[in-house]
Amino acid sequence: MQKMWLSLIALFIMGLSVFLVTFARSKTKGIIRMGLSAVAFIMMLVGFITGLASII
Numbered sequence: 001m002q003k004m005w006l007s008l009i010a011l012f013i014m015g016l017s018v019f020l021v022t023f024a025r026s027k028t029k030g031i032i033r034m035g036l037s038a039v040a041f042i043m044m045l046v047g048f049i050t051g052l053a054s055i056i
Contacts, residue, residue, distance in 0.1 A: 006054035
């Protein structure tokens, strides 16, 4: 049951990161765009690591 919750959290975090990078690239410019893209990248890494943890 715990692995299921970890995988759902990982999917949610990755989905948020996709939304954030899409928003950053379509609605913002300059340093804000870079900052939001960096946050989205970090969120994607966290989601990936959480997904790996749910497999192991």
